[in-house]
Amino acid sequence: MPELNIDGRALQVAPGTTVAAALSLAGDGCSRTSVTGQRRAPLCGMGICQECRVNIDGLRRLACQTLCREGMQVETRP
Amino acid sequence: MNQVDLLIIGAGPAGMAAALAAAPSGASIALLDDNPLPGGQIWRDGPNTELAPQARQMRAQLAGWPNIRLHSATKVIALASPHTLLVEDPEQGWLIHYQKLILCTGARELLLPFPGWTLPGVTGAGGLQALIKGGVPVKGERVVIAGSGPLLLASAATANAKGAQVLRVAEQASLKAVAGFAASLWAWPNKALQALQLFDSHYRSASHVIAALGTDRLEGVRIQTGKRVEEIPCDRLACGFGLVPNTELAQALGCHLEKHAIVVDTWQATRLAHHYAAGECTGFGGSELALVEGAIAGHAAVGQPQQAQALWPQRQRWQRFADRLNQAFVLTEKVRNLARPDTLVCRCEDVSHAALAGQTSWTQAKLATRCGMGACQGRICSGATQALFGWEPPAPRPPFSPARIATLLQLDQAD
């Protein structure tokens, strides 16, 4: 059961859980803030829409196509 | 640089079938897929998912061939040179040189703008299904599913199975169209059975979302069914209007497209020598069609015409199903025009419908408003601008997906 950190909050998830799912499990499911300040959450679930862009260990990645790993640091407000 | 005989892009049913068909020839095969695990959309794996037996079987078979190398979480970034692609996974980018290529890039959902569609809580219909399979919890949540196509029922079934309360499935096509499609399913008995299994008592035809309601997140939806308008409080809205083939790579390579799908011949060959395509990227048709097309492409690519030809009757059967499908779920004018002036059309750059009305082309609009300049590279908003204004975006340029600059450096080959 990998444990990761989302916006400072620790969370344990089942193996095979995506970071997108972890966002819902840890909080309000939101992944980023839009250019006019709206919070956004994953939309297409398949790596196209780019709404689920988050910072994972300092790199910008798509949450819906990334599996949670032990120790991951995820930021939705970098 | 990797050198392979056969490179397959996409490990959904078509890609897996292509790899398995080609494997016995001994050809070296690389199978790329951008998801963490193979299966594409329909056979997406996840923590609470039970894979279909056929999917499990094919994945096990893939692993059994020493000449098939699976690269998951890998995207194609650029054409480095003829027959050489630059690809990237979370760790690194690298070049792959191939003799033959099979495009099995699948399809994405058509997402059209409507008021409130950017609220957290609103997803695509296939989008919700994918997110649930990836572990998003929906137990006890009130869900409305809307848009068009058989994907709505599949999405509803997944949501129901995970404990959600599906309050409504709103199909925009008319009762006549849907019933006609259902009635024609007798020709494909297992599809009829699937439809029965998926059927939801909350299904309504001639029904579409007018707006998603809420301030910071979704709180309800306003739906029109025939002439009746109602508001349904809910936690999630999963709304998608059918599928659009993923053809960017095909376009960049120079393959011929028609009606947004890759054109192929009876061998699943595109007009570009040594390049094949199979599955949803050649036109929507479901997993059975994708499987047989993939197998034909796999056999053809490694020089096994007889084995490819043997599969033609099977393909024909499933092609007829696909044709029926595409006829039934045509989008009405209403759903193309749900956006109000302040509705965002470009979500990456927050460009409203009002800002776009009055622009004359995709490029003019992009330069003046930034529509299409964002990270999705116009994939989401071009569906909308095509439906709303009839604009066609230009051919894609590298990177075909956002990619690390460290990856792109590899395009500089000193020789």
Next chain:
Amino acid sequence: MNTADVIVIGAGIIGAACADELASQGLDVLVIDSQRPAATAAGMGHLVVLDDNPAELALGDYSVRTWREWAPHMPEDCAVRNNGTLWLACNADEMAVAESKHNTLREHGLACELIGAQALADLEPTLRQGLYGALKVSGDGVLYAPNAARWLLQRHGAWITRRHAHVSEVQGNRVRLADGEWLGATAVVLANGIYARELCPELPLQAKKGHLLITDRYPAQIHHTLVELGYVTSAHNSQGPSVAFNVQQRPTGQLFVGSSRQFDNQGPGVEAWMLGRMLKRATDFLPALGQMNAIRSWTGLRAASPDGLPLIGEHPEQPGLWLAVGHEGLGVTTAPGTARLLAAQLLRTTSPLAPEPYSPKRFPGISAHA
């Protein structure tokens, strides 16, 4: 019967600036544009004073000062920023070039200062270690050219009309559109960059292709436009393909990466090897760039003249036809000065700058050819 007082061919930054200046002098201007992809849409929108020769310096300095006057009146979507340029020196030779540039610019009255290695690292911590220093030119800036052009075309209201059409022939002060219609004016201004060759093949213009790339949005990393001094040597002196480090961070937070130059005629497509080479140069200077996500790449064709100066003035063989072309990579920078030079000649008023260095007459080939 004249369509307008002046017809301007090309609604890019040069055409827009010319139309704006003529309209401000009370002339009725018709701007015709074919809406084909062109340099104003493609370029980096930088306002950078170059000093390869006195005429270039004079035109650039005058123009950038004018942009600074206009900036407070320009709308937000023109994204004007006075962020300054840092010319980076990698070694002692380049630092000497920086020093010489410093002298030249200072003599001309520009605000600039030499920066040592430590001060440079303080100003721009994301630059790689080991750079010698830089020349900081404070008056330089950036803007978003397509919207700046649009602003120039709109701010005199009805004095400027626009028409979407393709000009297929030009004869002095008359133009023929693709549909056969002839339009006449007191004067015609040719300001359509690389497409000017279609109408006047005798003009000594060559396409210099450039690649560009932009990243996703990131928090502030760099604060000035960063250019390597090697830009000056590679850009203007070489005939083969070359790259030079040139990066700015847009107000959106995106890093905008250039630059490359090619003379060969491979067409406007993005060439993978050139993109890679340009990015390699960029990450040499800015290592952090490697981990950032690129989202778009594209190319533009700069219209280059043989001596690196634009052609601003009447066509030697076609009275009534005025040229404002050949700006290479300095179209945005020099648009205001170009417009004032052109208008002064056209209207026979006092020119803000000596017009001779930019005169089309300096190329006898134009007459010989025509």
